[in-house]
Structures are given as C-alpha cells and as structure tokens.
Amino acid sequence: MSICSCRRSFASALRYDSYYVERCAKALETALYATPAYRQWRVRDPGREHPVFVRLAALPALTKADLRRHGPEGFVPEGRDMARGLASGEIDLAVTSGTTGDQVVNLWYQPWWDATEAATWKLNAHARKVATGSHREAILTSPLCVGVPCEEGYLSTAQRRLGRFLYLSERSDPSTWSEDLMDRMVGEINAFAPVILEANPSFLARLSRHIFRRGLRVHSPGLIVLTYENPSLLHLRQIRRVFTAPIASSYGSTEAGHIFMQCEAGRMHQVTACCHVDFLPFRPEHGGPTLGRILVTTFDNPWRALLRFDTGDVIRLDEGDPCPCGQREGLTLSTIEGRTINLTRTPRGQAVTQGAVDRILAAVDGLVEYQLLQTAAAVYEVRFVAEDAGPSQVAGEVYEALRGLYGPEAQILTTPVAAIAPDPPGKYRLSRTLQPPDADSLLDEQYAPTALYEEGP
Ligand SMILES: [Zn+2]
Incomplete structure (x- = not known):
C-alpha cells in the first residue's frame, strides 16, 4: 500500500x-x-x-x-x-x-x-x-x-x-x-x-x-x-x-x-x-x-x-x-x-536572515566588524568595531541602517568594542537571537518534511 x-x-x-x-x-x-x-x-x-x-x-x-x-x-x-x-x-x-x-x-x-x-x-x-x-x-x-x-x-x-x-x-x-x-x-x-x-x-x-x-x-x-x-x-x-x-x-x-x-x-x-x-x-x-x-x-x-x-x-x-x-x-x-540559528525577527515576527543584516550593514562606512543579538521581540543589541571613523558616527549609521531593516518599532542599542572574538571552535556569528526561532515553522507546508509518525490522509 x-x-x-x-x-x-x-x-x-x-x-x-x-x-x-x-x-x-x-x-x-x-x-x-x-x-x-x-x-x-x-x-x-x-x-x-x-x-x-x-x-x-x-x-x-x-x-x-x-x-x-x-x-x-x-x-x-x-x-x-x-x-x-x-x-x-x-x-x-x-x-x-x-x-x-x-x-x-x-x-x-x-x-x-x-x-x-x-x-x-x-x-x-x-x-x-x-x-x-x-x-x-x-x-x-x-x-x-x-x-x-x-x-x-x-x-x-x-x-x-x-x-x-x-x-x-x-x-x-x-x-x-x-x-x-x-x-x-x-x-x-x-x-x-x-x-x-x-x-x-x-x-x-x-x-x-x-x-x-x-x-x-x-x-x-x-x-x-x-x-x-x-x-x-x-x-x-x-x-x-x-x-x-x-x-x-x-x-x-x-x-x-x-x-x-x-x-x-x-x-x-x-x-x-x-x-x-x-x-x-x-x-x-x-x-x-x-x-x-x-x-x-x-x-x-x-x-x-x-x-x-x-x-x-x-x-x-x-x-x-x-x-x-x-x-x-x-x-x-x-x-x-x-x-537558521542566525535568523532574527522583525518586531512583527518576520524572519530576517544573517545575509540581510550583513547587506544592510556593509554600507556603513568605517564599520569593521559587528555582532547583532536580538534580546527581545523588538530589542537588538549591536557590538561593533569601528576603524578610520568615529565610533559615534558609525553607531549612528548602524542605528539608521537597522531601523530600515527591522522597522520603526525596533529598539537598536549600539556598543563600540575593541574586537569581537569568534565562538568556539572559531566561527564568527554575525547575528542571532536569544530565543532561536523554530525553523520548521517558517516553511511552506507544501514542502515541509514529513514527521516519522505523522498520520496519513
Ligand atoms: Zn556560474
């Protein structure tokens, strides 16, 4: 059968x-x-x-x-x-x-x-x-x-x-x-x-x-x-x-x-x-x-x-x-x-990839490295390294760029740092959220993988 x-x-x-x-x-x-x-x-x-x-x-x-x-x-x-x-x-x-x-x-x-x-x-x-x-x-x-x-x-x-x-x-x-x-x-x-x-x-x-x-x-x-x-x-x-x-x-x-x-x-x-x-x-x-x-x-x-x-x-x-x-x-x-563990969400719940964050921040002059952490539904904390530009100027541009991406309800907190260390065993994580999203919930159900014991029609 x-x-x-x-x-x-x-x-x-x-x-x-x-x-x-x-x-x-x-x-x-x-x-x-x-x-x-x-x-x-x-x-x-x-x-x-x-x-x-x-x-x-x-x-x-x-x-x-x-x-x-x-x-x-x-x-x-x-x-x-x-x-x-x-x-x-x-x-x-x-x-x-x-x-x-x-x-x-x-x-x-x-x-x-x-x-x-x-x-x-x-x-x-x-x-x-x-x-x-x-x-x-x-x-x-x-x-x-x-x-x-x-x-x-x-x-x-x-x-x-x-x-x-x-x-x-x-x-x-x-x-x-x-x-x-x-x-x-x-x-x-x-x-x-x-x-x-x-x-x-x-x-x-x-x-x-x-x-x-x-x-x-x-x-x-x-x-x-x-x-x-x-x-x-x-x-x-x-x-x-x-x-x-x-x-x-x-x-x-x-x-x-x-x-x-x-x-x-x-x-x-x-x-x-x-x-x-x-x-x-x-x-x-x-x-x-x-x-x-x-x-x-x-x-x-x-x-x-x-x-x-x-x-x-x-x-x-x-x-x-x-x-x-x-x-x-x-x-x-x-x-x-x-x-998928690098996905964040807009305050309204839409998924935002690390690539999308990166493309928007790549336009910021003087930005060398960054790490974005979403700590609540509308709160985004960014640590960043600036070079050849004042940290406050870079912070301002980072703020504007991310508001453009996440929307006007987003609260963006920026902190200049001297350097950003990779996570073990040696990979930088550019963005993530404290509450990793359920990656399955994002999928178009017509294509989503079946579960092992799911009921047949
Ligand atoms: Zn080709």
Whole structure:
C-alpha cells in the first residue's frame, strides 16, 4: 500500500540528466533499504512506482540529533564493517562541535571527502586552471577545525607543514593575534607562495586589515577559497583591499562534504557530482519562495549513507538569467544566507536572515566588524568595531541602517568594542537571537518534511 505524503518536491520542477536521477535513486535505495538508521523511514516511502524526487519529498529530514542517536555505525550501509575499517585505517572518526555545541561523531572516509572537494574545482574557472590536487595550499582557519592548535607559545613553520599544506595559524582567536604573529603569517605566505589560500573569511579579513594598515606586500595566490563560515561583505571588502587573487566561496559541511561552489561569475552552483539537494521554500511572509532551507543527500560514500540531511542553513535561489559560466545542472544560488540559528525577527515576527543584516550593514562606512543579538521581540543589541571613523558616527549609521531593516518599532542599542572574538571552535556569528526561532515553522507546508509518525490522509 502506498501512502500519499501530499508534499511537493521542488526538485521535480528542475531538469536533471538521467545519470543524476539514477544516482539519486541509488542513494535513496541504499539508505532506506540497506542502512540501519533509516529502517523506520520505510513506512513513509510511497513506493518504487513513484519518481525518485516524489519519494524523497515524502520522507522526513535527517537532523544532527538523528546522527547522534544512531551513532556513526547507524549510517554504515550493509556489507561494511566499521570496526574492521577503523582497525585497518581505511576510515577514521571525526568529531564536530557545531556552533550550538552539539557534538556529532562522523565516520570519516578521506578518499570520498577528497573527491567531493575535487568536484568543486570543476565549477570554477580559476580552480580548473590552478587546482591539481598536488598544489601548494596555505590554510588560515581555526586550528581547532583543521591544523595544529597551540595557544601557549608558537610552533615552527615545519611543525605546521603537512604534505602540501601549510597551516598559517596555531591560534584559534584572531582578536588576540599579535602584530608579530600576523607579520609571520605574511612572511610565510610570501615564502611559501601558495597556489590556493583556503581561509575562514573572518580570519583572513583580520590578517588583511593588518596588511593594509602596515602597508605590507603580500603574495596573491592563484585563488582564494573561503570556507568554514559564510563570508560577511565587510570581510570580503577587507580581503579585496590587499589581495588581487580571485575569490571563491566553497560551501559544505563535515557531515555532507562539499555541497555548493561559487563560480567565477559569483553564483553558487550545486556540486551535482556528489550530492542531491532538496530545497524547502519559506512561506512568503518569511521571504519565500526563493528563500528557504536545504536537505542534502550524498552520493557514493561507501561508508556513509546520508539522506535528506538538514545542514541548518538558509539559502536564496538565483532568479536571474542562466549563469554566464555555463553551469546549468542542479540548484543555482545567489547567496548562502546564514544558518537558521542566525535568523532574527522583525518586531512583527518576520524572519530576517544573517545575509540581510550583513547587506544592510556593509554600507556603513568605517564599520569593521559587528555582532547583532536580538534580546527581545523588538530589542537588538549591536557590538561593533569601528576603524578610520568615529565610533559615534558609525553607531549612528548602524542605528539608521537597522531601523530600515527591522522597522520603526525596533529598539537598536549600539556598543563600540575593541574586537569581537569568534565562538568556539572559531566561527564568527554575525547575528542571532536569544530565543532561536523554530525553523520548521517558517516553511511552506507544501514542502515541509514529513514527521516519522505523522498520520496519513
Ligand atoms: Zn556560474
């Protein structure tokens, strides 16, 4: 007997080639019928007589709580032995701590991760030109995410070299970086001459401000890849002041690999070689139908079947003409709008993304960094760092900009600070509210994922 989910599938309206559709079907079958964590989902499957996107739309979303509940072994497809894989060194365990402090133990299979990264290079002309897989790469991110952490004393260059990689910082909080440490980073970039510089945008922005202020010369790599956090327009501007290299934003997660890559024309394209993305539009009053959330289904990871994984991010579809870069397959985004936990609300209850806050504040002259916290329905507290402009002038412009965004009922409180530290493990949070919104309540119900035990019609 098949159950009608009565859920619409956004993917059904898009054109995909038959190979892609086959891989979606394989991912669905492997997860639902050969992976223990999804056993209870089978009751929601309308059946093989339905198109794969319709079947996917009828299923629940996979959350980080599900990942924790089933553990890494719950997502290993039948026929694989996790204990044996760990013993042989074929796989590893990687613990992620999200910004909400929720820890997930991920089963890590390096060849699959590398393949998803290599797939992103095909989506950007600059990456196609310089990325070979054996290229020199400097990395500037929190050493708590990747690299070699050391908060007391400093490490030598050799201690931060790993194969073709050089990790530029052993310190996880850029707000405490010394001038000497940043001088060292610049010297190392010049000496190492990386082909690609991969960076957390807020970290690279901090270094870029130092380079600009001191008038230093810095080697520009073939490509700067921004990852780990959603770049603020302020950070991008600071980076572009000193680096002439093209910049591409890469979007993914430890759990689901690489999901979107920015092309040379500035749009974000789905990495269709390694994942399917279900788009869940918000209701119109919250910015839908081009704004919404995503669920990611991964392809061909022999050690891990992820189906409709909720990455917790909000994206905006591109509505323009086909992208001049020529990429046509899969979803094209104009922006990643931040995480659902970074959503705030207007005093009247409409959702406001971190991206919307950032676009409005990027126009404020002299603003270097900020962090907005909504503390009550109509109260917004902003800490900010000003440079080359008086704090009171910057505060006034921040106030006006945010009143324009949240409306005249909004109470905006501004506080100048010397620096803003990232949250552990090293990500800046540009906006958030004390009462995180129920992200499910924002969705257009026609597309919302089903619950496991919801009543059929
Ligand atoms: Zn493009």
